[in-house]
Amino acid sequence: METYRTDGWTALGDPVRRAIFERLAERARAVGELAGDLPISRPAVSQHLKVLKDARLVTDRKEGTRRVYQVDPEGLAQMRGYLDRFWIEALAGFKTTVEQQIKEERTMNSQAMSTPRTVVRHTVTVEAPIERAFAVFTEGFGRFKPREHNMLKVEIAETLFEPRVGGHIYDRGVDGSECRWARVLAFEPPNLVVFSWDISPHWQVETDPAKTSEVEVRFIAETASRTRIELEHRHLDRHGAGWESVRDGVAADQGWPLYLDRYAGLFAGS
Incomplete structure (x- = not known):
């Protein structure tokens, strides 16, 4: 058959x-x-x-x-x-x-x-060539970082981003005092920058690198005049007890969304 x-x-x-x-x-x-x-x-x-x-x-x-x-x-x-x-x-x-x-x-x-979710991701697109998008983010970091995000005892006069591996992101107060709250871990213009987040759940500078998270920012050219920025804040659990508050803070409206919104605003009308 x-x-x-x-x-x-x-x-x-x-x-x-x-x-x-x-x-x-x-x-x-x-x-x-x-x-x-x-x-x-x-x-x-x-x-x-x-x-x-x-x-x-x-x-x-x-x-x-x-x-x-x-x-x-x-x-x-x-x-x-x-x-x-x-x-x-x-x-x-x-x-x-x-x-x-x-x-x-x-x-x-x-x-x-x-x-637990240990990574926070956000994306923004700006109407600018990739080289300018990268430069504005690094050289102009103090232009969009909220001044109220401050661990100094005085008002912030400026925020500086040292453009090199081993450099720092730090706030300088009106009295000259400084707060170094991030270390530059990778610096590859115009495509990538990675820095540490040396801020503890208690809103203090963390001196132990093993207890810090890191932020990777990638710049991707969608066209010759448009760039997509992808930000990933990862290893948040390294902050130890209370790390969830760090995650919730950077993910909230007053965290990275605010930073990126102000960053994108620098290109408005340009």
Whole structure:
């Protein structure tokens, strides 16, 4: 039986035989009529019909001096049963795959819910070439950093960004005092800058580098005159007990969203 079924599919693998089979599925036809519809000779049609008959896909009967061919319902039914078996198996396999994917997604979601979020990401786009976008962020950091974000005992006179690895970002007070609250870890103009966040959950300068997070800022040229800035503040859990307050603070409206909004505002009308 398996050989029969395989022969059926093999027989229909030829495009001419498929065309003959499709015409016979419409109604019974003689060899001459089939040859008239197809660009092949009567002997060729007869040869294709023999293959289809041997595969039990068509049957024939004699009408006067000619033979008329039609689809073999029994053979076609067995062929359909063979296909249905694979269809059922395919559906079962698909069902198993989907259920496994759902299970994995639920596991991942459960793990995500049980694992504290230690990264904060924000993005902004400015209408400026990448070189200028990078320069304004680094050289003009003090122009968009809120002055009220201050750990000095006096008002801030200026905020400086030292453009080199090993440099600092620091606030200088009106009395000349300084607060170095970040270290430049990577400086690759005009594409990347990375600096530490040396501010503890208690709003004090953290002197232990192992207890600081880091901020990566990437500059991506979307066009010659437009740049996308992607900021990622990561490893926030390094701040130790109370690190969640650091995360919530930099993620809130008065955190990085405020910085980036003011930064983008520097390009308005330019």
